[in-house]
Amino acid sequence: MSKLDFSKLKINTVTKLFILMLLYEGPKHGYEIIKTLSEILPFKVNPEQVYPFLHKLYKQGLTRVVKVLERDKKVYELTSEGREAVEMLLERFSNLIEIAIAPKVNVCAGCGVKIIGDGYVEVIDGKELHFCCKHCAEHYKEMKFKIRKTQKSV
Ligand SMILES: [Zn+2]
Structure with missing residues (x-):
């Protein structure tokens, strides 16, 4: 297991968590992610919240570019390391949820x-x-x- 430092990724917003979820679903480009996020989240999603994070994931080797579409649209896909990271994150979140709803x-x-x-x-x-x-x-x-x-x- 790779020693992934979550603090470096700063998964401190719902937007970032959803970006990872969407990438876990399958390869997507930035604009596609923004469009989907705008549909599922109850607030407006700015490109500034998405592109820098996508770039960060790429730089950390959690995603790779599988295709470059017209107008330099990069299609990102999670690497196996990235998938592992998302799974770890999900596990962590489900633990937190379990604790939160555990009856007295x-x-x-x-x-x-x-x-x-x-x-x-x-x-x-x-x-x-x-x-x-x-x-x-x-x-x-x-x-x-x-x-x-x-x-x-x-
Ligand atoms: Zn008793």
Whole structure:
């Protein structure tokens, strides 16, 4: 695996991410990319946001020019290194998305099992406790009560 430095590429805008996605789809020239981006993004895409980035990708060996059309329109294609980079980037983004949407996980105060979300909540001795089920809560209170009883009798 090549040591690709993402910080050098500065994938800090949606536009750049989409440029990479479009190139991942197949070879395209700059104007084609701008046109497609304007259709799918909710804001205006300037050529200044696209051409310098395309040039950067080319300079870093992530793309190659497969064809030069009329009026010097260069058709870029991702190199195998470029495809790998995009795949890495996608993986990274999907991890971030997973983290962002991961539901809150609690642990049952009774049995220690993991609960997705709040589970069964009961306030015991002024403390909000999460349980996987009502029975665990009952059991927990029972145990606590027993311990108190024995402590009192001592
Ligand atoms: Zn439980």
